[in-house]
Amino acid sequence: MSNQGNDMKRNHRELGQQLELFMSMEEAPGMPFFLPKGMVIRNQLENLWKEKHQKAGYQEIKTPIMMKQHLWEQSGHWDHYHENMYFSNIDEQNYAIKPMSCPGAVLLYNSKRRSYRELPIRYAELGLVHRHELSGSLNGLLRVRSFTQDDAHIFAREDQVKDEIKHVLELVDEIYSLFGFSYKVELSTRPEKYMGVLEKWNKAEASLQQVLEEKGIDYSLNEGDGAFYGPKIDFHILDSLGRSWQCGTIQLDFQFPEKFGCAYIGDDNKPQQPIMIHRAIYGSIERFMAILIEHFDGSFPLWLAPIQVSILPIAQAHIDYSYQVKAELEKVGFRVEVDDRNEKIGLKIREAEKQKVPFMMVVGQKEMENHSVALRKHKEGNLGDKSLDDAIHFLQSDM
Ligand SMILES: [Zn+2]
Incomplete structure (x- = not known):
């Protein structure tokens, strides 16, 4: 009973209205409007993110929210994600609104010749994405149709992957600690339907496991729950009400570089294929805000409060x-x-x-x-x- 009372009191939609943070309107279902006070929190989160990523050696990029259809056919989204995407037509050409920022980052990587000395390249992007969700499932900032993913795509040589994963683990820990969140870590391995070569999968899974063990991080194994393009580590934060939320993720990917012909010139002067790491820490800025609003019951710490x-x-x-x-x-x-x-x-x-x-x-x-x-x-x-x-x-x- 008391639990239910808590949940009612901590409903982020009610708090969002009471504290004038954001609104949902029928003019744009699932696409939240941010009020000035909500923008303060949002900007604090984004500024913190930018500062931490700059220090960690990331370069920030911004790629278009709408790109031509053939790109999405090449990336596989057309075949696998079509139902969740929005489309448009401009000058008699078909476009799709991005549901993910990966293809844009790959286009930038491929825009010039790369040498092994340049790697790793870490592209960070606060990318506005749109995904169609059924109207009945929409819920404040928690389940939306447009949101900002705090994405980053790391292009690395195979010998750099372990260190890169280590750095991401450290960054995740640093950022979650600022909010007082503890978290659980899950390693998801090769699903039944997978793409690519088994040997690469085994190697990638082993390196993720090794890094977690070397860093002494407790994790649970989620066998067969990886993405079709590679294994992943997920982070579930625990809020003040004892609920857990999947936010951060680190995903190894050998398929994207293959599909888009990503390459770098190795020290032997021959072209090699980089490994791509997709990773997010907040997951979605909107959803993370919803979690924060309920976690703090609207009583934000001084640095985050809209009015201090x-x-x-x-x-x-x-x-x-x-x-x-x-x-x-x-x-x-x-x-x-x-x-x-x-x-x-x-x-x-x-x-x-x-x-x-x-x-x-x-x-x-x-x-x-x-x-x-x-x-x-x-x-x-x-x-x-x-x-x-x-x-x-x-x-x-x-x-
Ligand atoms: Zn990605």
């Missing part, structure tokens, strides 16, 4: 000072709002609590004279009077 500080003047006479405080906080990078309505302070505090703003600063006559604020923390209440400088330091140490 709400300044609450006690009376109209304190409004000017409130805006001064706001300007000083913004100068050091905080996202701040002033509740300058002519309402009782008790009501303003209650509403800021309802909006789950991490910190409140109540200001009245005394605070104005002392250049101070009465600091309050969401759910914890009054933290006492602090000079504005001290309050700023306090917030900075909470980040």
Whole structure:
């Protein structure tokens, strides 16, 4: 019973509406609209992702969301994924809207001659993809028809694959830890219907297994559950309600490079085929946001909160000072709002609590004279009077 109560309270669609994060509208079923506060969270997630990937040696790319039909025939999506795709026709040519970003990354890889010295090439893309889902299955940000995959495609030599997998495992761990998520790891091996050579499969599975063991990562084996083009490692994060969500994935692929004739010139001057690694960490930005909203029950950590500080003047006479405080906080990078309505302070505090703003600063006559604020923390209440400088330091140490 209490579980059900929790789930109701933590429904991300209701929280999304209450906190003004995103909306679903009948004008575009399954394609969410993001409100300004939702965009703050989204941008924080994307900026964090960009920063971490840049440090980890990835190069960011952006490929078109719509490309000609023949590309999708070549990639196999036309045969295997047709029912989930959207199509268009421009200048009497057939196009498809991308359900995945892989072919675009391959076109860029193939756009010039590659040498063994250039590898690994790590292309990262926040790719907007569209996949048709039945209207009955759509659910807020969890199940949508358009979403942004935090994709990356790594083109590597066979002798580099183990190290690349290791680096991805480290990056996944680094990013999940920032949200306080623990996670489970699953290794999925060759399915009954597979493409390619058995020997390559065995080698790839062995190298994934070796890396997991060398890093001392506990994992479960999911025999026969790999993709038809290669084995994979999946990551299931555990949220604060004890639920598990598959988010990240690392997939080895020998088929794509084959289909698209990817090559590099080896140290023997002969063309070789690279191995392609597809990987995602959030999975989908939209879905990850839904999980975060429920995981935190809308009370986001300070760095992620859309509004970090709400300044609450006690009376109209304190409004000017409130805006001064706001300007000083913004100068050091905080996202701040002033509740300058002519309402009782008790009501303003209650509403800021309802909006789950991490910190409140109540200001009245005394605070104005002392250049101070009465600091309050969401759910914890009054933290006492602090000079504005001290309050700023306090917030900075909470980040
Ligand atoms: Zn891919």
